[in-house]
Amino acid sequence: MNRFNFHQKISRENTASVKWDLTKDVFGRSDVLPMWVADMDFQPPEEVKKAIEDRMAHGVYGYTYAPDSTAESIGLWLNKRHGWKIKNEWILYSTGVVPSIATAIQAFTEKGDKVLLQSPVYTPFFEMIKQNGRTVVNSQLKLENGRYEIDFADFENKLKEGVKLFLLCNPHNPGGRMWTEEELRKIGELCVTYDCLILSDEIHSDLIYKGHKHYPIASLDPRFAELTVTCIAPTKTWNLAGIQASAAIISNEKLRKAFQAEQHKQGFFTLSAFGIIGMEAAYRHGGEWLDGLMDYLEENKKTAAEFIGQHLPGIRLMEPDGTYLLWLDCRGLGLTDDDLRQSLLEKGKLALEPGPKYGSGGEGFVRMNIACPHEVLAEGLERLKRAFG
Numbered sequence: 001m002n003r004f005n006f007h008q009k010i011s012r013e014n015t016a017s018v019k020w021d022l023t024k025d026v027f028g029r030s031d032v033l034p035m036w037v038a039d040m041d042f043q044p045p046e047e048v049k050k051a052i053e054d055r056m057a058h059g060v061y062g063y064t065y066a067p068d069s070t071a072e073s074i075g076l077w078l079n080k081r082h083g084w085k086i087k088n089e090w091i092l093y094s095t096g097v098v099p100s101i102a103t104a105i106q107a108f109t110e111k112g113d114k115v116l117l118q119s120p121v122y123t124p125f126f127e128m129i130k131q132n133g134r135t136v137v138n139s140q141l142k143l144e145n146g147r148y149e150i151d152f153a154d155f156e157n158k159l160k161e162g163v164k165l166f167l168l169c170n171p172h173n174p175g176g177r178m179w180t181e182e183e184l185r186k187i188g189e190l191c192v193t194y195d196c197l198i199l200s201d202e203i204h205s206d207l208i209y210k211g212h213k214h215y216p217i218a219s220l221d222p223r224f225a226e227l228t229v230t231c232i233a234p235t236k237t238w239n240l241a242g243i244q245a246s247a248a249i250i251s252n253e254k255l256r257k258a259f260q261a262e263q264h265k266q267g268f269f270t271l272s273a274f275g276i277i278g279m280e281a282a283y284r285h286g287g288e289w290l291d292g293l294m295d296y297l298e299e300n301k302k303t304a305a306e307f308i309g310q311h312l313p314g315i316r317l318m319e320p321d322g323t324y325l326l327w328l329d330c331r332g333l334g335l336t337d338d339d340l341r342q343s344l345l346e347k348g349k350l351a352l353e354p355g356p357k358y359g360s361g362g363e364g365f366v367r368m369n370i371a372c373p374h375e376v377l378a379e380g381l382e383r384l385k386r387a388f389g
């Protein structure tokens with residue numbers, strides 16, 4: 001029995017929620033169950049809510065800064081959960097990981113430079129490269145036995161072309177792969193050899209299923225740390241995306257100064273009062289809640305796998321190592337992406353993320369977010385069956 005109330009259904013309608021209130025704009029209809037955007041339908045831990053409420057009750061919301069205690073809370077968390085010892089001064093704050101990706105691109109590359117990614121991958125990776133006038137280089141992941149694997153020969157060939165920066169997604173969205181220590185060491189060695197910086201997006205790294213472990217690439221070897229910017233955030237882990245808070249951890253002083261100078265050019269100096277308070281409370285007090293959440297998500301994952309296995313033979317679920325995102329291989333249904341979308345919306349009344357959004361390799365897939373009460377998941381699965389059963 002989970003001691004946290006993840007069963008509770010909380011209406012998010014009319015809260016300016018992207019997931020719940022923008023379905024009409026994005027999918028053209030509002031009668032759909034939204035299981036697309038990567039946030040959760042749960043409240044955060046009590047301690048986080050209380051810390052924000054107490055700050056709110058104070059009533060004066062003047063300029064604030066992130067005190068040392070916030071950096072300390074991040075350091076304690078990373079050491080305890082991932083065995084990574086960092087120093088307070090390595091931390092720079094940012095309103096989000098996507099803004100940090102943009103900052104890194106601007107700070108470390110020039111217009112036209114090559115930036116590497118591994119598709120299918122989180123859409124803003126492509127957008128940040130393109131919108132900043134850089135060139136996307138893609139080393140597409142290989143699908144082997146229903147799991148994504150890195151094609152290291154291709155990866156190395158791409159680095160040889162003179163790539164300046166590699167955007168690593170660990171754990172990987174949408175596939176849910178947590179890259180193993182061996183894989184990360186190979187990546188690190190190749191980036192050292194070809195003098196390529198790494199931006200390691202580790203936003204999903206606390207959402208780990210049993211039997212898996214997250215390795216921050218910067219923690220594996222001082223040479224990897226020298227060329228890495230690691231982005232973490234409390235926002236996926238504790239469902240705080242609306243307070244916009246994240247951290248970029250950079251041990252290499254030269255890189256850190258360049259990243260910070262770019263932030264200052266953009267006029268960014270610090271987080272909001274609520275971002276700082278929520279972030280620190282989550283890292284200090286969120287451990288037990290997170291363990292409860294992962295038990296709950298593990299049940300959701302199992303339910304979805306069983307249901308799909310039983311009722312939807314044309315769909316194959318990619319077993320995620322981490323994240324609350326299910327990457328569903330629908331190619332067995334023999335439908336085009338347009339037909340998939342249409343069936344989901346019209347027959348199923350279900351809003352999922354279309355695979356092609358994640359670049360090449362995403363065709364024929366959809367992404368389903370299972371961070372919701374069991375009851376909502378059951379409804380979502382029924383709708384999936386109505387769409388394709």
Ligand SMILES: Cc1ncc(COP(=O)(O)O)c(C=O)c1O
Nearest residue numbers: 038096097098099122173203246
């Ligand atoms: C891999 C990845 N990076 C970054 C983000 C968003 O980060 P932020 O809201 O901090 O900009 C997401 C959200 O889905 C994500 O999946």
